[in-house]
Structure formats: structure tokens, C-alpha cells
Amino acid sequence: MAKKSALLQGNEACAHGAIYAGCTFFGGYPITPSSEIAEVMSKLLPKVGGKFIQMEDEIGAMAAIIGASLCGHKVLDATSGPGMSLKQELMGYACIAEVPCVIVNVMRGGPSTGMPTGPSQSDVMQAKWGTHGDHAAIAVAPASCQEIFSETVRAFNLAETYRMPVQILVDEIIAHMREKIVFPEPGELEVVSRRKPEVGPDQYKPFDPSFGDVPPLAAMGSDYRFHVTGLNKAPDGFPTTKAELVDAEERRQIRKVNDHAAAIEKNEEYLMDDAEVAIVAFGISSRSARMAVDILRGEGVKAGLFRPITIWPFPEKRVAEIGRQVKAIVVPEMNLGQLIHAVERSTKGSCILDGVGRVDGEPLTPDQIMDKVKEVL
Amino acid sequence: MAERYEIRFSGAGGQGLITAGIILAEAASIVEGKNAVQSQSYGPEARGGASKSEVIISDAPIDYPKATQVNACLALTQEAADKYSVGIKPDGLLLLDSDLVKNIPQGDFKVYQFPIIRTAKEDIGREIVANVVALGAMVALTDIVSYEACEQAVLSRVPPAFKELNQKAYETGFKKMKELMK
Numbered sequence: 435m436a437k438k439s440a441l442l443q444g445n446e447a448c449a450h451g452a453i454y455a456g457c458t459f460f461g462g463y464p465i466t467p468s469s470e471i472a473e474v475m476s477k478l479l480p481k482v483g484g485k486f487i488q489m490e491d492e493i494g495a496m497a498a499i500i501g502a503s504l505c506g507h508k509v510l511d512a513t514s515g516p517g518m519s520l521k522q523e524l525m526g527y528a529c530i531a532e533v534p535c536v537i538v539n540v541m542r543g544g545p546s547t548g549m550p551t552g553p554s555q556s557d558v559m560q561a562k563w564g565t566h567g568d569h570a571a572i573a574v575a576p577a578s579c580q581e582i583f584s585e586t587v588r589a590f591n592l593a594e595t596y597r598m599p600v601q602i603l604v605d606e607i608i609a610h611m612r613e614k615i616v617f618p619e620p621g622e623l624e625v626v627s628r629r630k631p632e633v634g635p636d637q638y639k640p641f642d643p644s645f646g647d648v649p650p651l652a653a654m655g656s657d658y659r660f661h662v663t664g665l666n667k668a669p670d671g672f673p674t675t676k677a678e679l680v681d682a683e684e685r686r687q688i689r690k691v692n693d694h695a696a697a698i699e700k701n702e703e704y705l706m707d708d709a710e711v712a713i714v715a716f717g718i719s720s721r722s723a724r725m726a727v728d729i730l731r732g733e734g735v736k737a738g739l740f741r742p743i744t745i746w747p748f749p750e751k752r753v754a755e756i757g758r759q760v761k762a763i764v765v766p767e768m769n770l771g772q773l774i775h776a777v778e779r780s781t782k783g784s785c786i787l788d789g790v791g792r793v794d795g796e797p798l799t800p801d802q803i804m805d806k807v808k809e810v811l
Numbered sequence: 812m813a814e815r816y817e818i819r820f821s822g823a824g825g826q827g828l829i830t831a832g833i834i835l836a837e838a839a840s841i842v843e844g845k846n847a848v849q850s851q852s853y854g855p856e857a858r859g860g861a862s863k864s865e866v867i868i869s870d871a872p873i874d875y876p877k878a879t880q881v882n883a884c885l886a887l888t889q890e891a892a893d894k895y896s897v898g899i900k901p902d903g904l905l906l907l908d909s910d911l912v913k914n915i916p917q918g919d920f921k922v923y924q925f926p927i928i929r930t931a932k933e934d935i936g937r938e939i940v941a942n943v944v945a946l947g948a949m950v951a952l953t954d955i956v957s958y959e960a961c962e963q964a965v966l967s968r969v970p971p972a973f974k975e976l977n978q979k980a981y982e983t984g985f986k987k988m989k990e991l992m993k
Contacts, residue, residue, distance in 0.1 A: 441837045441849070467853070551853050611876050612833060612849040614840040718876075725874040800875055 438617045444609040445512075447579045448538055448602065449474035451586030452510045454618065455625055457536075458484035459507040461498030463491050463517060466550045467606040468540035471512035492517035496524040499535045504662060506653030508590055508627070512538040515557050516547055518564065525599055526565035527664045529687065532641065532651070534593040534628055536586070538602040540609045541768075543795060552795030553606035555717055556769035558776075561601050562746050568684060570691035572698060573601040573746040575716040579613035584623060585743065591626035592698060596690055597648050603745065605768065607718045607797055631658060639669045641683065647690040691747060700743040701752060705731065709738030711807055712760045714753065714777050716742050719766045719798050726803040737807060748776040757781030762810045765789040766803045786810050814869065816955050817878045820945070821863040821895040822887030824852075827942030830968070832864030834946060838956045838964035839868045845956075848876045861891045868955055883953045884920075885945055887927060892916050904952055906945075906988075923952065923991050930987060931980060940980035947984025951992070958985060 442450070449471050452460075460475040476486045485502070489495040492513055499509035513521065518539045528535055541557045543549030557564075561573040572592050576585040586602060593600040629650040631638050640660040642649045649669075652658030661671035666683060668674040691698065705727055706712065715723040720741040730737040740756055742749055753776075757763065762785055765774040774789040781787060790806040792798045818835065820828040829851045836849035851864040865878045880900035886892035887908045896905055896916035907915065909924040916922075927948065931941035943965060950961045962981055969977045 439841055441833065441841055441847075606853070607850070607876065610850065610853055612836055614847065721874045721876060728874075797875075797877060799879070 442615045444582045445470035447583040451583035455587040455590035457508045459502040459509045461495045463495045465514045468512040492520040496521040515544040522565045528599040529569040532597040536589045558772035571746045575603045575745045594628040640671045642669045695747045699749045702741040704739040706738035710736040711762045726800040750780040753780035757784040762786035766798045816868045817881045818866045819884040821891035824862040829864040831942040831946045834964045838961040842960040861894045935980045943980040944984035947981040948988035951985045951988035
């Protein structure tokens, strides 16, 4: 039998992907241009026995998903830049308390209220460093409606595997455009759930490093009772200021991502084998870049595209290799220079590096990218 | 048809042009198995004033999802005709509502016109299906999807009670356009 397909908006595809991943709770506060995610989740969740709550604001929404996740649910929240800024305190809480959760940021112009209906890619650095303190970050950046579906599933898997918040970064254009989606059959995409405790309630410690860098997480409301705080804590979950315990947990929380960077990273390369100039782009800009690569190749320019699908952790190793292979790297992005910093940090001056940014609410065109490539070569 | 083909539906917010774009994209991608991307005016632009919906169709994967050079454009109001006929490629096509667009945009494109909204009102009996009349006409004009594929997409979108009305609107738009092209 042919698989089910439909013409869906990116935001709609995200909601369907969340349900596929096993999401049973959405806490949100609708905001343009992410609102369709909340709308579709409110229709889909009751059908799978899940709960949808529209909270009083974006902070409440983030608090709601943290609470629901600690009760054992797979959880989703969706917002845009202004909402993401409000959530940062609780993003940090989810990091230190090690709460699996998925947050979609449909990027629009900014800072502040910016341009609500205009696309942007200017929250790249916020996704990594938005909340204070040392912390690991995982963010994925799909570029098509089908990929929004599959990357939403993967974002849930990463959140559950590493017991931490995972962000999905999309822009207004791919969030609102419609493309055909082929719905994967159940079992076709991997679906991962968090590790459950292997010991009884009397022995359970929610942050016990003897079970590895990602300790098992019990569900509140079950027989397991445990303490959760935003303070640095001992393995039993209660606050501590003991130097060796604080140091160990801070380092463990960074290590759990850094040590598995290869498993978390996901990239797409297009015509990179013999490339003399690489375009490094994600999301909507990668679509313009791919068209630019095709046209440049037609003109005899050996151009290629490197597209990080996981943008945090950034694929530093591979980008460093590319920096040694090519004469130049061009980074087109709908901001005034963010991803380019990660590229620069990876390539360490081994090739010419230049960016092309656009912040007027229109996507970068293939022409703009080609002009920059010709300028640097 | 390996090349990308770009179609723009424009008019006033509320005329159903976004729906027309979605139906055409469904006909191309779901019914015919081609690649299609649909996008539209969003925000204040989409509420009244000039509004547009764009569909890109190709046999190859579609990278850049916005219009670059429009092959065929529909304009149901003067404002939309003035604003959105810009960007039609040389030798492109422009279909206008002859009652509502009095100043025909000048450019290197072929202009067709007939009273699209009046056709919906008088021939079909409901002005609300003007978008489906226009869709039928655009299918006839561009030949980018088959008559049957788009008819199937129209009928799968409307509730049973309105199937006959929409089928008639689609067929009428298609036939009027074919007569104009003779």
C-alpha cells in the first residue's frame, strides 16, 4: 500500500513529527510565526490521549513542559525569538536539572519584537548561549517540510537520550511554505525514550553518575520520589556547595554532549568532493545556496555546499577539514554574522572566509550568494 | 518539464487565492507526483490589500522556494495587477479579471482577460467560487498539471455538499480560458 502523503506547512509537519516521536504534552503560548504548531498540536494531542495547555505566557509554557517531562511525558513547546528570550531562565533550569524537552524556535526578525511576520536566522548564537552559565546545547536546523518532520523526531530522541533541552531552529519561510510530506510508517524512524531507573525507589538517585554521564530519570508521581532544583546538586538531587561534587556535575553535563558529538552531528554535503569553494549554510539559506552551487557549477566554478543539520554542537572537525580542502568558504545567513563565528573557530584561518547576510525580511537569493563567491575567489 | 515553473495567484485578501495555490500544489505533488512548493503573503499583507500565493512546480527537487521569474500570473484586482505583474519573465503569461483591471500592465508578457468574478457570480451563481474559476483558467492557460489531476485536487478539498458547485466552477474556468486561447 502506498504511504500516506499530504501537502503540509513546515509548522504542521513539526506537529505531526512530534506525535510520531511520542509527544504527549504541549505547553505553549502561541506566537507568530510559530502559532500553527500549537494549533495542530491542540487538534492532534487529544486523539493520542495527550494534553495541550495554553499557558499564561511563554515562561509559564516552559515551566509547564519541564513539569510534565519530570512526570514522564515527552514534551514540546513552540515559540519565536521574543518568547525564546523569555524562556532563557528556565532553559538553564532544564539544563541543570537535566530535563528532556523539545523547544521549537521559528525565527523571525529581532531583537525584541522585531518583525513578527518576517523570516530570520538570527537566533543561532542564542540557541547556544542564550541562558547563562556553562551548559551544553543541542540544536537542529531542518530545511524542508519533510525534514522538519524527521528532525522533530530526532530532536525528541536527542532530548530523551541526553536528558536535556533540544531546540529546533526553523525560519518563517520553511515554517509557512507547503511541500509534500510522506508520512513514515510506525517503526520506520527510530523513536527513543529516556532510560528508566534500574534500582528500586529506596536506592534511586536522580543524578547518580555511577550509571553513566546520563543518569536514568524516574517519573514523578510514580513510586520514585526525588528532589529537583536549579542549584548545583549532589547525586541525590539536593543542593550542594561541595567543590568536588559541583565540579563533577558541571563537567559531566558538558561531557555528555561533547563525548557524543559524532552521534549528535548530522550534515549534508553536496558536490563537496572536488570543491574549491564551499558554501556553509543551514535552513532556508541552504536552499538558496544549493541553487547557487548548481548555477556556479554550470559556469565552471567548483562550488559545493556543506549543510549542518545539527548546528549545535557545531561540526568543528569536518568544517576544519573542509577549510584545509578549499580556497574559500562563504557563509550566507539571514543575520549579520553568527554561524560564521563557528566556522571561523573551526577553520582557524586556513582558508578565505566571508559571509553574506540579509536582514530585510526577504531570503538570500542564489544571485546574492553567487556574487559573494565570485568576489572572494 | 525539468525546469522550474512558477505560478502566482494575486488579488485581494479573502478572494481565496491562497486556497487556489494550495490546490494547484496538491494537484502537482500529491496527484501527479511532481515536486511543488507553495508559499503565500503573510501577516498584514494577507489581510485585505494585495495578496499573493505562489506555486513552484518542477520534476527536479525545488531548492529556492520563492518566485524568481514568474511564468504565469493571475491578478483579480487592479492593485494586484500593478504590484505583482512585476517579475513575470519575458514571454510569460498574465491573466486578468477584465471587469476589475482596467489599466492593463505593460510588459514583455502575453495578456489574457475575462470577467472571472462575474463568471462565478452569473454562470455558477456564487461569487465565492471565483478562485476555483480562476484555478480552472490557470490550468488551461499553463497546462502545468492535467485537467483531471487538478479536478481531483479541487474535489478532495471541498465538503460533499459543495462538490458539484466547485466542479462546475473549475470546468467553466477551464473552458472559458481554452476558448480565449483559440
